[in-house]
Amino acid sequence: MSGFLEELLGEKLVTGGGEEVDVHSLSARGISLLGLYFGCSLSAPCAQLSASLAAFYGRLRGDAAAGPGAGAGPGPGAGAAAEPEPRRRLEIVFVSSDQDQRQWQDFVRDMPWLALPYKEKHRKLKLWNKYRISNIPSLIFLDATTGKVVCRNGLLVIRDDPEGLEFPWGPKPFREVIAGPLLRNNGQSLESSSLEGSHVGVYFSAHWCPPCRSLTRVLVESYRKIKEAGQKFEIIFVSADRSEDSFKQYFSEMPWLAVPYTDEARRSRLNRLYGIQGIPTLIVLDPQGEVITRQGRVEVLNDEDCREFPWHPKPVLELSDSNAVQLNEGPCLVLFVDSEDDGESEAAKQLIQPIAEKIIAKYKAKEEEAPLLFFVAGEDDMTDSLRDYTNLPEAAPLLTILDMSARAKYVMDVEEITPAIVEAFVNDFLAEKLKPEPI
């Protein structure tokens, strides 16, 4: 299935030494796991990661370190003859945010793995969007044959499993990962099997983190309300505290369960399972352990009375202060409407909903995340500032696709918006037929 890899990475990659490598040769060499390393030479944390990643890479590929150079040239790939043992066919590709080619070259030179060519800026952005990268350094692992994300949080893997013992770190069911005793803040301990039949909120949080403390206060209320409404619901606190004392102090405010602080391995596995990079994060699971929403925090803040619990994601969101952060996650279709006109935002929602549902379903079938989020934006300060930020025409309704991370916008400035127009717009966007304007 080199098709996937080529679609993802293009035809050529380069080695640190500067030789080109055909992407299709990767699958020929039996690469089964692909790590995408998002970084930048200017970032000291990236430099630090590079060092530990190099050690990890060397260990995992076997000490003979079959380089990517596939034999040719003086690069680290000279030892291609030493075929790594089958289960450890890992390749890493560095995806750089560098703005200066010389710095990039200097940085890449020491890398034993491959890199996306410097000039492939566009592809870099696409990768950022596709995998919703929000931070550097980031390391994600993909199944090289199917393209499925194996682990979003490669950094944790490197830290927690430096020997690669748990390779290939594929996702496991929640039930399996959570298995073990859970605590209440009164010291009582119960088995994770008691979660059977409940919706579960997995709450990643820490006391040192001010936004977490804020959310906890809200969440305590939400938890109570959901329970009072007769729902079977439990929250499990997965601490990111820096000491057990902090954990205890923080947990004492929480009426729900926690993974014991001492069970670091389980906490880390949960982090990895959901690719947690920032806190607070609240992930809501259905009783089968399947993710309903990763945006539990937004939902809790938005829906104080928890009327919409368990917060199945809506195909179309109304843009609000609290969900606007999602605008940064990747391309978003935003339909601006004149909310003074009663019913127009509702009408707008109904207009794009079928299209959104179609796209979401299509990508879900491929087990991929939808490439677009869908928003309807009324008129408020938030919207005004978004318009300001993106410098949009002062018109409503106005159909746009905003891609914050690519700093691109696509504006459909027409007077009348019909489903056909929206659909064509979206399809053109996905087919990359639209011409982006800079934000």
Add this chain to the structure above:
Amino acid sequence: MAETKIIYHMDEEETPYLVKLPVAPERVTLADFKNVLSNRPVHAYKFFFKSMDQDFGVVKEEISADNARLPCFNGRVVSWLVLAEGAHSDAGSQATDGHGDLPPPLERMGGIGDSRPPSFHPNVASSRDGMDNETGTESMVSHRRERARRRNRDEAARANGHPRGGRRRDLGLPPDSASTALSSELESSSFVDSDEEDNTSRLSSSTEQSTSSRLIRKHKRRRRKQRLRQADRASSFSSITDSTMSLNIITVTLNMERHHFLGISIVGQSNDRGDGGIYIGSIMRGGAVAADGRIEPGDMLLQVNDVNFENMSNDDAVRVLREIVSQTGPISLTVAKCWDPTPRSYFTVPRADPVRPIDPAAWLSHTAALTGALPRYELEEAPLTVKSDMAAVVRVMQLPDSGLEIRDRMWLKITIANAVIGADVVDWLYTRVEGFKERREARKYASSMLKRGFLRHTVNKVTFSEQCYYVFGDLCSSEWGLGGGALGRPAPAALTHCPLPPDLEALNLNSGSSGASDQDTLAPLPHPAPWPLGQGYPYQYPGPPPCFPPAYQDPGFSYGSGSAGSQQSEGSRSSGSARSAGGSSRRALGREQERRGPGAGGSGSESDHTAPSGAGGSGWRERPASQLSRGGSPHSQASAAAPGLPPLHPLTKAYSVVGGPPGGPPVRELAAVPPELTGSRQSFQKAMGNPCEFFVDIM
């Protein structure tokens, strides 16, 4: 020539109207009719026509498709216009709508989407859900386009013959009366009337609600509502509530032997729920942190040496930090890495506040942009050279059409209102100001602008960098003035994101020998000890109008007065008062003028006390730099008026801007910023008590 008469009844008005269309009766369409009604909100109406039904005889037939022929008897069409249900045409906003009719803002001139006719057809026919007959749609669209063009012409003609904005300007009417005039003009053509609204519901109860299968633009131009800022919202959605912390925590141990100072500034965050931690604000070159490289701006400081900040107030944390920095030995800092990798490229949600200019001058241009009444400055009259007064260069630079991109930007979690990028400034100077042989020289010039305080770095870095954001020094101080003055309650949300809150205070945390060169600029300017505000005010407002204090306390009011100011300044400008009047009121938001009433020209009163050389409207170019600090801020005016103060010290002004209106409740006590920037715990607390960002420099 063919002609069709249309007799139409508006809702329940007794007398019908008559219009004549230069179209043959057999070809007249609804679109033609709507065209001649261009001054009415045609989208809000349902159109009924006298028609003949085979079974019922004479009926009122509703027609909604624009290309539909109108039923015509003897060359006459009889029509009833009924306000559609759900369609709004509120009398209140019509006056404002009028503004929207003014020429579009300059920067968007010539855009395709500028003149859109209001169009809305609540036609049931087109509501077949999602299954639009394609050709129908298309023809409708093209039809409408055609109409838009025609309408455009009409409007141009009308504008020429009837320059509404111009008239207002010439009359020098206060904005209120201007809009009254406007709305009464509208009313005389009798299409907005609150009675009508009442009738609407009854009349249209039988009408169908509009469709969800399409959205159609109704207003030619969306107009911004001038919302009041709500302090309440500020506290319910604070940045603390919805920001995210990275799980990437690192500890860095710094050898302080080699680098004599730490070289970071920190920003404290807090809201009404408590302190929100302290963050790295900026990193100075030459410091230990910079040399290490792993800590970056935006990182949250969790621990210093063995002191964990987790359960500490920001106040205490800063104190501890200061203590540790003052001791010898290595320092280890533990930080949670900044969540946003490239904060600049990200849209950051404004917390509780629009990213809308709150400083007067920018508000004016903003308002002007919305109303289209942008005052024009003839740049060519003042060719700028390197020899021009720097203040003049800065002023031209800030004009809305200067070509320099000035806008609100987000840096870290902070909104920087009306910021420019260093590189843009250099480019601008290089291309617009004569006398630079090389770009390098322009850069140098920009650098001296920073030194002299015309530009300000957000965290007071003193070396000019093309990669940094800068704000205009004077604008900023007036911004603070507004904010500080307007506070009758917790700081308005706008201040939440300001890197330099009014009563900020820099702590000079030296570790051994400090970076001497930087210290200079950070050193406090002789602070005008707590300004008795009275000194400034009576001066400015002999006998403040009764409305003054409440107006001043209401941040929302400043928005209103912003637009008022723009009108006013225009008035004074085109009525022949000196250029400086226009210029200065632009800056000053016309705050004073507005209160003084329409008669007062801006320039006289202003130059009275601030500009010894600028009297009599001698033109902005000759104004001394100190004037730039006047702004709408009484406080900075006070400082400018104070004898013996150096003319250019925006930083100090930022400090000095505190306090409430005379007679109003004291907002925040005038922070007694001591001459040497020591960390006064008290004022620090005060700073933390409001939701402002807090800046502490540690050097």
